[in-house]
Amino acid sequence: MNTGCRVKMIWKPNELHRAGFLYLTAVREVGLICLALTLILSLLLRGHTLLQSDVADQSPAAHQIGYSVLGITVDQDQQQLVALTWPGELHRIDLATGTTSPQSTSENLVSAVTSAKNSTTVMLWEWAEDSQIHHCVHIDRQEKRLVTKEWVFDSLATASISVSFAGEFALLITSEGDVVGWDLSPPTPVEWKFRIGKVGPESRLSSDGRQILVNSRDGKSFLCDARTGRGRIELDEMRDCCRCTAWSRDGKLLAVGDQAGNVHLFETETGIRIWHNQLPSGFARSAALSHDGTRLAVGGFDHIIRVWDVTKVCKLPVEFTGQIGITRCLAFTPGDQTLISGSLGGKIHEWSLDQGTVIRELH
Secondary structure, X not given: OHHHHHHHHHHHHHHHHHHHHHXXXXXXXXXXXXXXXXXXXXXXXXXXXXXXXXXXXXXXXXXXXXXXXXEEEEEOXXXXXXXXXXXXXXXXXXXXXXXXXXXOOOOOEEEEEXXXXXXXXXXXXXXXXXXXXXXXXXXXXXXXXXXXXXXXXXXXXXXXXXXOOOOOEEEEEXXXXXXXXXXXXXXXXXXXXXXXXXXXXXXXXXXXXXXXXXXXXXXXXXEEEOOOOOOOEEOOOOOOOEEEEEEOOOOOEEEEEEOOOEEEEEEOOOOOEEEEEEOOOOXXXXXXXXXXXXXXXXXXXXXXXXXXXXXXXXXXXXXXXXXXXXXXXXXXXXXXXXXXXXXXXXXXXXXEOOOOOEEEEEO
């Protein structure tokens, strides 16, 4: 009996020890899971705050032009700024007076670009109907219609549009790789089309209308002929997803910002990289090359616009800071006198290139 009692007395503490160990292990696991969930929630909230901070703090003037500036172009002939804002509003802003003339559109307008010369505007509408995505491209020049075309692609393909510097060529590229182009020089525009395979965002027509930058789904980028898709030139230094692009006026230089924060400058005839820099945090969301090709402006997710002199490899950029938010689009004014930025928060600013200070807020 005594031996049995001893056995029982020894067994019970072991059971308690094991139960306590399991309890502590469970508490630790639950604690780790809660910590992981807290960190994930914190990162999500931080990202949401980063993307939405501009919308929450807008001036009344910013509300007049929409919640987000999706694209801007400086029309040198008309001396005006053409801005596309969400949802689907097109505004023409006189650069001399700052007055705005809104153009009536619909929420289905997802993209609009204007050439810097000859005032050629390309607009893209998209809408769903009968479980299909419809696309319509409208091209006009100084309120004269050149092209209006509607079609339905085989798949739910998103599309992007671009136009050459002087407005002679326009191009549409879908994510499925369908390319439709127009030569707008003849009295009756000439259309061409080909297919290049599935592509990523930021695939664009060059400023001279001769080449296309193609960003493939695997992160690689290349240049090809805008009429045929042939003559492929690999951009070997591009190893990550493209986030923004900018062509020089003559089409000989191409600036590209990738997902890893790299900013590259390529010669388009050879595909050779001639300049490179790295953002300290995040990546570039917008870019613009000056008309003479000597300065590169980049807007980052860190709410800073940087302008480099690309002719001087080691020179630090001029930094533009303030309540500008995430810059979605950039454009140099005629003669490269100033820089104009459009933010996701709906604000449009004009900047002094030498001092990095705001000259005015355009409405």
